[in-house]
Amino acid sequence: MPLESPLSFFISASDSSRLSWSHFNLDIASGVSIFFGGKAAVSAFALQPMYGRIWHGWYNAPGCHAIVWELVRTVLQGPFSLYSERLALSLGLDGKEGPKYIASRSGTVMQHTRHLAYVLNNSSWRGKECKPVVVGQRISPTPMQLMIVDFKKKVPTGNDTLPPRSSRHSSLPMIASAASIAACAMCVSVEDWLSFKMILLGIISSGITSSIMSTGNITLERLKPAHGVPRGDGMLLSDTRIVILRGNEEDVNAVTKGKLRLELKGGGYTVLLCAFIALLQVTLQLVFMPFGSLPGQLMFLLSLLVSVACNLYLSANEDEVQSSALITLLNTPEVKTYQASSRATAAVLACLALCWESNTPPTQVLQEIVPIKPKAWKAWSEFVVDNIREKRTQFVWGKNESTDCLNDEEDKLLLELIDDAHAAHDQYIKDHTIA
Structure with missing residues (x-):
């Protein structure tokens, strides 16, 4: 059959089955x-x-x-x-709320940014990079990802907005x-x-x-900044990621304040x-x-x-x-992504990205990311700030008044922090030289 x-x-x-269906x-x-x-x-x-x-x-x-x-x-x-x-x-x-934004040149602090900043901070987008560059060897409970976004091209807005596609x-x-x-x-x-x-x-x-x-x-849609304002360089700061934005004020505004x-x-x-x-x-x-x-x-x-x-x-x-659609609005910025082994490594990378080619005080950036008041952190931050201000291609470390009063545990922590800073500095200088 x-x-x-x-x-x-x-x-x-x-x-x-019509008869049986009549009961159901x-x-x-x-x-x-x-x-x-x-x-x-x-x-x-x-x-x-x-x-x-x-x-x-x-x-x-x-x-x-x-x-x-x-x-x-x-x-x-x-x-x-x-x-x-x-x-x-x-x-x-x-309508979604983005992370905190700190403008390194103007000193402006925005506790909350707008939707495009939220998308940028939470996306897995890394530009043309397939994998983020791993920086540092220390195993830390607070690893962070740092992404440097350079707006080399103008971000179109209004009727010139690029069509978002995914x-x-x-x-x-x-x-x-x-x-x-x-x-x-x-x-x-x-x-x-x-x-x-x-x-x-x-x-x-x-x-x-x-x-x-x-x-x-x-x-x-973005707000048009006043004439003569400094560049809009700054960082979006969250618990696990730092996004460095570098470009004109109006282009950065498109991310932080754009509707x-x-x-x-x-x-x-x-x-x-x-x-x-x-x-x-x-x-x-x-x-x-x-x-x-x-x-x-x-x-x-x-x-x-x-x-x-x-x-x-x-x-x-x-x-x-x-994220895959809306990031096309940014007109293909240049992106470099790092996977920092510790928060200290990420802090040094952020300082280098925002302060190396400008007169921005590195302390202002450091204090937003890591604690700089404890003794070991204070000594470390002074070393970092001094080397970045002098724009040294090799970080130079030496004892000073801040290191004299450290105990053995603080000395050990300081050495680990110094290693983190060396790793961040060497990687950034390498990438900067290549660029």
């Missing part, structure tokens, strides 16, 4: 299921302008009610003319689309035209809104159109889906399950996709 194909088996099973239905489940995954749906929806592909999002996805809420709230919070800034905030494209996980929506199309085909095979129409409605409505969003234009906006053709009216389409999908599916047959409801739930899995994965990797 030949084996039946999966499709013919499914059809015969549906015909022979998914009416409530199929209606309520469209409200699951709202946060993930908003995250996936917000990533569309970074992918820039109009074929993304063509699948029957749950959670559209959350998208409706965010879009309507965006429009109602203020005038249409300012919707772009509010839209970026509502969809999570802006290819991370860009093929994943194809799986959800294939699952939704397959669910439609199965509904046709059992002649459940109502379920077929509801799944198709989800595909079309989600596809249209995603296509509109994929054509959105993300722009970077992101999402502009759509048609402005706020386009936002309302997307909200209306998503609301129509939610309403019709909520009203009519419970009247579908059991196999049709199963196919509907299956399409939602695959779609919500796709959205959840994209939501979990939102920071990764954002």
